[in-house]
Amino acid sequence: xxxxxxLVSPGHLHFGNDHDGMRALRFVEHHIDQLRxxxxxxxxxxxxxxxxxxxxVCGIPFLQKHFGTQCWALDCIAPVIFDPAAWASTPCCFHKxxxxxxxxxxxxxxxxxxxDFEIYYAPGQTEYHAFILGKIxxxxxxxxxxxxxxxxxxxxxxxxxxxxxxxRNSFHLEMHAAARR
Amino acid sequence: MQxxxxxxxxxxxxxxxxxxxxRIAEYTDYIxxxxxxxxxx
Numbered sequence: 001x002x003x004x005x006x007l008v009s010p011g012h013l014h015f016g017n018d019h020d021g022m023r024a025l026r027f028v029e030h031h032i033d034q035l036r037x038x039x040x041x042x043x044x045x046x047x048x049x050x051x052x053x054x055x056x057v058c059g060i061p062f063l064q065k066h067f068g069t070q071c072w073a074l075d076c077i078a079p080v081i082f083d084p085a086a087w088a089s090t091p092c093c094f095h096k097x098x099x100x101x102x103x104x105x106x107x108x109x110x111x112x113x114x115x116d117f118e119i120y121y122a123p124g125q126t127e128y129h130a131f132i133l134g135k136i137x138x139x140x141x142x143x144x145x146x147x148x149x150x151x152x153x154x155x156x157x158x159x160x161x162x163x164x165x166x167x168r169n170s171f172h173l174e175m176h177a178a179a180r181r
Numbered sequence: 182m183q184x185x186x187x188x189x190x191x192x193x194x195x196x197x198x199x200x201x202x203x204r205i206a207e208y209t210d211y212i213x214x215x216x217x218x219x220x221x222x
Contacts, residue, residue: 142185145193
């Protein structure tokens, strides 16, 4: 199971408008060899995206093509990644439709290979965003996507989790309270 | 976040962030202050 499978590094991000140039967004396979060689992972059965943004989901069609990977997604995320053409005004959608095999709902629990997970609606960086809680080796680990960022790169020295807000990404005031609860 | 009470956060970019009650409070306080700022309270 992978939570998100997108770009390998920020160097692949496409910030400009040069859609035909070298900096255009392009997915490159990554970490599959390492997972196989170092951890014996032969198959990727499931991918669960934290949110709709292209840098987090653009590798999922590759997984589906080569591994037959299922995609499970929160109910607000699924329609966007399944039919991105219908969401053309929503920033940072990935242009290829992603087949979604199971729709998950806010607070729903699910299992993968004996591990327990829960998914929660958590808007912020975009309205279409989830927190995924995994109970792994006795720890509660939240996969926070881009709603939980360590802002060290922004010049803040301490390691803290901050809630991101991007006004262009369908911002609503209610996002704050929903992420805090 | 208050209900989930994570021990660790795996952000979308960057390294793992250890969490405890203080850091969860810090996170939610940040949201509280941000909401207050947006609503001009």
